[in-house]
Amino acid sequence: MLALGSDPYLGPTAIQRIADLIEEDPTPRPCVEAMIREQGDALPEEIRHAFLEKVPRTPLLTPLPPRNRNYDKVPPTAFEQQLEEWNQLWRTGIGSAVDRYQARQKIAWDYWAGIKAS
Numbered sequence: 001m002l003a004l005g006s007d008p009y010l011g012p013t014a015i016q017r018i019a020d021l022i023e024e025d026p027t028p029r030p031c032v033e034a035m036i037r038e039q040g041d042a043l044p045e046e047i048r049h050a051f052l053e054k055v056p057r058t059p060l061l062t063p064l065p066p067r068n069r070n071y072d073k074v075p076p077t078a079f080e081q082q083l084e085e086w087n088q089l090w091r092t093g094i095g096s097a098v099d100r101y102q103a104r105q106k107i108a109w110d111y112w113a114g115i116k117a118s
Helices: 002-006 011-024 030-042 045-054 077-116
Strands: none
Touching: 011 045, 030 045
16 A cells, blocks of 8 residues: 555545554554564654554654644645535535425415415
């Protein structure tokens, strides 16, 4: 998965998944320790942060400054933006369809109430 880190499309996802795997385990797996030993500080920051959270005093990595996760958001990709636009379009369409249905239903109820009253 680390080889995919340089891929422009799959890289961020592959790096995040490796970091997630490190964070999910109570202690790092031997293969993760071997990767850290081999790559060291050349690894992406997300992977190094995940490993340093599990093993804070490791000699394999230099310490990183603490980060504020509120500001470390990855900007949405073009595809994610397109999905959000589609979702918004769908929500708008559904909302207007419900409004039209309720307006027609009110007209029908008013008509029925007029028939019952006469």
